[in-house]
Each structure stands twice: as C-alpha cells, then as structure tokens.
Amino acid sequence: MSDPGFIRKYIFSTDHKVIGIQFLFSSLIFMFFGGLLAMLMRWQLGWPGSPLPFMEKIAPAGMPGGIMVPEYYNMLFTMHGSIMIFFGVIPLLVGAFGNYLIPLKIGAPDMAFPRLNMLSYWLFPIAAATVLAGFFVEGGAAASGWTAYPPLSGLKETMGPGQTLWAAGVVILGFSSIFGAVNYVATIINHRAPGMSFHRLPISIWAMFTTAVLTLLATPVLAAAMILLLLDRCLGTSFFLPAGMIVDGTPLAHAGGQALLWQHLFWFYSHPAVYIMILPAMGFVSDILPNFSRKPIFGYKAISYSAVTIGAVGFLVWAHHMFQTGMNPTLGTTFMVSTMAVAVPTGVKVFSWLGTLWRGSIRLTTPMLHALGFISMFIIGGLTGVFLASTPVDMYMHDTYFVVGHLHYVLFGGSLFGAFAGITYWFPKMFGRKMNDRWGKTHFWLTFLFFNGVMFPMFILGLGGMPRRIYDYTQYAGLVHFAPLNRMMSVSAFCLMATQLLFAFNFFRSLFKGEKAGPNPWEATTLEWETPSPPPHGNFAKTPVVHCGPYEYSVPGMKRDWQMQTEKHA
C-alpha cells in the first residue's frame, strides 16, 4: 500500500484508530475548557461579587472591573453543561473509545463505513465552532441552561443570537452522533471476526452497541426539537410559544405553542443521553475489573443484558424531569414506576462487579483504581437518583443543588472516572507506551478527594433548599449560612482543576517518554491485545479466529492466568 501522506494519514484519515484519537484529543481539550468555566462559577459562588481583575480583559462585558454580572453567570453554567455533555463526555466515551475499540475488539480491520466515520468526526469541530461562536456575538453565548427551556430560549426578546448558534451547533453535532451510531451498529453486527458470537463480545462492546442504538433512536428527536426552536427564534413560528405572553411590558404575537412540548422532546433525547454517557463507562469497568482481578466477570449475561435493559427502560423515563411542571400527576406516577425500575438492572451491574472482585487476585494499577473509584462514586449517583424518582420527595429536591450533586456523581464520578480508567488502560495500546503509574495514582487519589470535596456538599445545599442556577445565593436569608460550605467547595474545585494538570502532564510526557509497552502489557484476553501497540493500519496481520469468551482469566490447568480469545484450551 502506498503511503497516503501526512494529511490523509493523521488529519483527514478514515482509519478508525486515528479518528478515535482525534476525538480523544478534541474532547479532552473541550473538557478542560468546560472545567475552566466551572472555576469561574465557583469563584462567584465562593466569594459572591469579589473582583477577579484579570477577567476584565478576557470578558469586559461579562466581568466589568473583574466583577461578574448575572447574565455572565447564566452563560457560564449553560456553556459548562453544554460543553461537558455535547463536546466532552459524549465524544470522549462514545466518539473516542467507540471508534478506537470496536473494530479492534471484534477483530475487524476498520469500521463498516470509514468515510462516514471521517465525516462524523469533522462535523464535531464545525458544531463546536458554531456553539462557541456565541462567545463573540452581541449578548454573548447561550444562557438559558443546557436544557434551553422555551420560552426563555425561544424568544429573541430574552435570548440573543448566541442561543441561535447554540441550537444550530447542537443540530450539527446530532448528525455527527447519528453517523457514528450507524457505523457502530453496522460494524458490530456485520464485521465480527469468525467465532466472535454476541455472547463472546466484551461487555464494552455490548455497551457500545446499546449506546449506538440509543443514539440512533433518540438523537433525531433532539434534532427535530432544535430545528423547531430555531424556527421559533428565526422565523417567528410558535411551536413552543403559547399565546398571551407579555415580556418587559410588551405583548407578544406568538400563539398556539406549548412550552412543555419542548421538555418532552428534549428529555426524550436527553435522558437516554445520560445512559449514552454512562453505559460505555460501565463497559470499560466491566473489561477492566476482570483483568485486574484475574478472574472471569461475574454474571456475563446478567451484566450484558442489564445494559440492554437499561437502554430499553431508559426510553421510558424521560418525564421524570417534569414531575413538577403541571404535567398530569398520573403521568408522573407512570414515570416514577419506570424510573424506579431502572434501578434494578443498575443494581445487578454493581453487585456483579462486586462478585467479580470477590475471590479475585487484585492488582491495584492506575486503571483499576479508577474503575474502583467509578463503582464507589457511581453508587452515590445511582442511590441519590432514588430520592429524585420518588415524586413527592422530588417536589422538594427538584431544581435544587441535590440534583446538581446527583448528576455530577453520575457524570463525573461515573462517566469521568470510567473515562480515566479507559484512558489509562488503553493508552499503551493507542500509543505504544505506558503512562507513569505513580503519577497516575497520585492523580487518581487527588481527583477522588477533591471531587468529593466539591460535589458531596451539594447534597447538603440541596436539602437546605438552595436552588440551582442562581448567581448569588446570599439573596436568600435562609441560605446565607451556607457561605463557609460554598467556599470550601470552591477551594476543592480549584484543587480538582489543578489536579487535572497532573494528568495532562503525565499524558503528554508518557506519549514521548513512557516505558515501551509490548502488545499485551496488562496480560489481557481480548482481541485488541493480540496486535502490536499501536496497531498497524488494518489492525490484524491476519483475521483472528475466536475460540472463547472475553474474560477467561485463571483458567485451571493453564500455565499462565489468562487465555486469549483466539486460544484453544483443551
């Protein structure tokens, strides 16, 4: 094969591995940026109204004299949420790992549609540029929350052009996700190596498959909602805008729309999106735990089917975000039942992971620490969800910091620890070198500590009745006593951000100076560890033939304690 040249090889590449790594770098950069936005929020919450002089130069309108204005704060949490979800966690877990791992783990040379795959990546920076362009227009970027509830988001009177750019960018990103998902589904169904039956797939692939199906079914609904919002904003339609609104003393001409329609459509995507953001992480953990416990996964079928069950029931829970909207209360009951039901397969997963550790031979490497951190933190995210599922308790907790705490335990404690586990585990495969283990462990422990330092007190704030998305909580006499707690959270948040520099340093240093990793540094069983690190174009010298399941560790009678999926054992 002729050398395709640098640009075709590393920039406009159709190789799933290059595309995966492109998603990895892009999403990590966006997450870093999203984290910085959160730091500004924590500054305002820790020391309301205190000047941050250097910010005057960066955001003269948002922070005149270095003092934040309320609109700017609203923009910060909107963009923090949007960037973290749309340009951070989803592209990292699904874009980076899905692309990188699926062909390697099923024994395929590449994705089913490599050029579609390239398009899926290149829509991503276009979408990001569209959303981020909001920072440079009149009135700044979108500021109606990542949930963008109309009428606030749907009116030119209440939200400037930044909101239009936001909705347009999300539509573009939606197409990126859909193209990726088509590819994942087609590849997993059609391109498995001989012998790789569904029940021999690594759990991470089950998770990616479920995720891709969720993406395929849910994202078009989000795109439709965004397009209707754009029409309301730009062409004066009234899909989400009811009659009789009076904004700033001026009656509006809109009529016939329904504000709650948006919430149904938005959450029809965005609740499955939560599973899109957690299932892959659960998959990584299910691959990593057996390896570092040197033991087959406990209840393979239970774990893989529970991923599918979570995906299926995940489509029936969306209106639990809407219990207190004035929606028919009987409908609230229905969604409470389905939401409680989701906890069952989730519990099965957690217990099965514990069963995997039980009587194992545990190696506490950096990826294993992150995987254990995932379980430990995800439990808090999951259990706090039960409070919110209970409709009467939700009447109190809804839209308070309790929800903010809950979602961060799921999306940071869950998805991000899962992502760190995945990065540290597959880094040697991706780049041929190991990451430094001591720095990796230091990064883990500090992240674990400061994460809890900033997120756990959110439950206490929520129980105290502190609403989310408020610029200055000291407006409320009943919340003033939370000042010391808020300052402590802010200090933890700054330390948490600083700790990520340690990760970045370790990541980039290891790229060039890390110890060389052979094809299988973790003594793992699945197909990606059969090929050199990093794998060549086309992945496998010859198509692998699969003879056993993905987690055959400590098989009695074998000389070494792992059996590759391509190995036969008498």
Added chain:
Amino acid sequence: MSHFHQTAEMLLPEAASTYAPQVDRLFWAILWITGFFFFLVQGALLLFVLVYRAKPGRPAAYLHGNTLVEIIWTIVPAVILLFLTLASQKVWAEIRFPKQMPTPAVQVEILAEQFAWNIRYPGPDNQFNTADDITTINQLHLPVGEPVLIKVLSKDVIHSFFVPEFRVKQDAVPGLPTQVWVQATRAGQFEIRCAELCGLGHYRMRGFVTTEPAVNFQEWLAETKANE
C-alpha cells in the same frame, strides 16, 4: 430518635405544611434504605480489595457467576423499590391528585413574571379578576390551619414557585395554568425561591410567605385592600 430529629433539622428546613412531614418521612425512609446499600456496597468493595489483593501462590477463583445469588440481588432491590414506589404514590396522590385535594378555604392566584410574584386574592365574591380582588407583589399571606388552593400562572417564561418549608414546588408555565394546594401548620415567615431559570434576574426572584392565624390573615386582607 431525638438525635435523628436534630440531624433532620440540620438537613431540612423545619416543616410548615400538613404534607411536609409525609414528604420528610419518605425522605428518611429512602435515606435509611439507600444508606444501608451504600455502606453494604462500599464496605464490600473495600473489604474485597483488602482481602483479595494479589498474593503470590494464591490464584483467583475461576467462576462465572451464581444463578441463585444473581436472582436474589435482582429480586430484593426490585421488591424494595416497589415498596418505595407504593409509599411515594400514596403521598403523591394526596398532594397532587385533584380528587384528593381538600376543599379550599382560601384561593389565591400567583402570576409569575420576570422577576416578581404577582399575588391576587379573589376578595369577598370569591371570583378572580373582579373589582374586589386584593393584589400584592411578592407578599403571600396564608392562614394557618386552612387548606389554600394556589393557582400558578406565568406571564412570560417558566418560573417555579418553591417554598422549602412547605416542601412545595410548582412550575409556573405560560399558557398552562396549574394549581397546587397547601395547608400551613405554623405561623412564620418564609421565602419563595424561584426554582426554574428565568433569565438574568432569576437569582433575585424572591418572595415572602407570611403564615398567620386566620383572624390576622383576614385583617391583613382588609388592610391591604384599604391601602390599594
């Protein structure tokens, strides 16, 4: 038990409505149950990591699962969640189902707008939008011990009427008139906090609730009307 009550007071603002204690009981039930599973899982995790750390000469067990155990840890949480669902439904129906709402002694309309709460009482004729209506801004007065029906409306964007001590939250959605009832159990002063992002002044969309004996409440109404 008194110790837990003290903790409760630290965590939750002191209850001030008839259904607030029921909501709190559900909260505590869920906290106990999830707390049990929290310690069970975290404890097992820690224990297994300590006990089963790799040691030379001790191989890991080769086993793929155990059907009985898997059935147990599917059924037990399912039963507990079913119990929680039923318990929640009972309280939910009492608060939200129109059929179970008590006959209101007082009605009040709250029209939310950026960034204030317009409060309107129907006056002696018990009809809204007539000449004898009594209106205030950001000042909601309620009689203690009488069920009050609150009609919640919005003039512009979505807001949310939230009084922590009542454990009540009701979104104010333009184009969708809704209602919620509350019966105050003690006299006091509470804050209305807007719980749905409504724009740049969302954080200062604050109102006040004064609960007082019915006699004082009627006096206040008359006084407010006189001052209009």
